[in-house]
Amino acid sequence: MKRILVVGASAAGLAAVETLRREGYEETITLVGDEPHPPYDRPPLSKQILAGQWEPDRLALRSVADLYALGLDLRLGATASGLDLAGRTLLLADGTQLPYDGLIVATGVRPRRLPGEGAHVLRTFTDALALRERLGPGRRLAVVGAGFLGAEAAAVARGMGAEVTLLEPAPVPLAHAVGEEVGRVLSGAHLDNGVDLRTGVTVAEATGDGVRLADGELIEADEVLVAIGSLPNTEWLADSGLETTDGLVCDEYCAAAPDVYAAGDVARWHNPLFGVPMRIEHRTNAAEQGMAAARNLLHPQARKPFAPVPYFWSDQYDMKIQAYGYLRGHDEAAVVDGDLGERRFVAAYRTGDRLSGALAVGMPPKAIHRWRQAIAARTSWSEAVRSG
Structure with a gap:
């Protein structure tokens, strides 16, 4: 295997290339990332970065020197646009064609958005900085979606002195994941900290003055954050022949096709520990799966099922x-x-x-x-x- 291509330069992709080198692979590794920045950590975006406790320079997952030492063909600011599976070639948006012998897909997810203009999302450090600049005492923030990301951002905004309205379509936030009893306890923390929590409401669109609900009511706000989930970045694989139902579908080894593996938020794989397919959008899983995919690609005769106990954490108040x-x-x-x-x-x-x-x-x-x-x-x- 003379050339391995890793598409996606965040936690999963970085873990994959580092594992390949640790396992003794000395041939060409190309790492493609659509952002112009070297790999950085995302969980602090809705916590320390948004709160102003950290600046972006603390997010780097590795120093420039450490990245250089990996001897990568590093392609940052490059977006994958197509895959020729039979020809083992990746197509970039600028027309560049990159051949490969082994491929690891780690293209992550992107935020779902609302109709309308002017709303913030929170996926990149540019997103976090843009929202941070607009928050402060007396500013009004409407957060659409009371999942973990929306809840964390609401807690930070309250800590910055902003007035926060948290809008959630479910009767009890997070009940689908943690159960109604625990969901009510977590929601209670927002109420105790002065958040205007409104459940059972559907937001139709973002407006220049806030958000409009499905029943026509306008929730006025200076800023709007949309935190209604994510979509896997698989559109570029549409004509590849790979299955992309809620992520790139993989087996228990994280393999989507011969010599094609996936890792991180984009990967939907069969976890044999639980006996079900799952797609996990958490930092720890991204790194662990990146390592597992790299080892299985490199050592096909000694592949091991990826059967983790998923882990996540959240800080709120x-x-x-x-x-x-x-x-x-x-x-x-x-x-x-x-x-x-x-x-x-x-x-x-x-x-x-x-x-x-x-x-x-x-x-x-x-x-x-x-x-x-x-x-x-x-x-x-x-x-x-x-x-x-």
């Missing part, structure tokens, strides 16, 4: 939220430690007859780490709750 496992689609949630009323607890999640996830708020790391081990061990629900 004084709450540290951590979760392990696959919480979506759970059948039952139960508080197994701490107290919901104090916002210090661990909740466990059941899917079928197995423990499938655990979420902790305001608890020490050891309080949830043992639940991670139980999830990895495929522990039955009855055993997990009995021993918990």
Whole structure:
């Protein structure tokens, strides 16, 4: 294998190229990224960057010297526009054709948007800086979507003195992921901190004066942040012959086709630990999957299934939220430690007859780490709750 091409220069792509070098691959590695900046970290965008605690120079995942030491054919500010699978060639938007013997797709996601003009999204550090400049005491911010990204941004904006209206179509924010009981607890923190939380409302469009709801009501705001989820960046693969249903579809090895692998937010792979296909948009998974895809591409005779226990975290006000496992689609949630009323607890999640996830708020790391081990061990629900 003389040339490996990695498309996507964020956490997953960087983890892939570093793994290839660590595993002894000495041939050409081309890393293509659509942003003009070297790989940088995204979780701080809705936290430290938006709050003004950090500047963008702290986001770099590696120094320029460390990137140079990898000996990459680095193509930044270059957008993939097509893939010839049979000819093993990647097409860039500027017409450049890049041949490859092995390919790792790590093109990530992009924010969903609302009709209308003038709304912010939060995906790049340019996005975060643009919104940060417009926030401050007395400024009015409407946040559309009360998922983790919208909730984090709302918490930061309140900390900056802005008046925040948080709009969510579901009756209980995050209930689809964490359950109604936990969702109400997390929502309560926003109410306690002066956020105008409105649930069960649908936003039709962004306007120059705020957002208009489906029933015609105008929610006035100086700035609007749209945080209604993401779309996988797979359009450039439309004519490739690869399956792109909610991401680039892969098997348990993260393979989408012979010598073609995927990693990070764009990858929809079969996780054998849970027995279901999943696409995870979390920083830890991106790095772990980038490493796994690189090893499996490089060592096809010794491939290993990628079967992680997904992990994510969120900081909102004084709450540290951590979760392990696959919480979506759970059948039952139960508080197994701490107290919901104090916002210090661990909740466990059941899917079928197995423990499938655990979420902790305001608890020490050891309080949830043992639940991670139980999830990895495929522990039955009855055993997990009995021993918990």
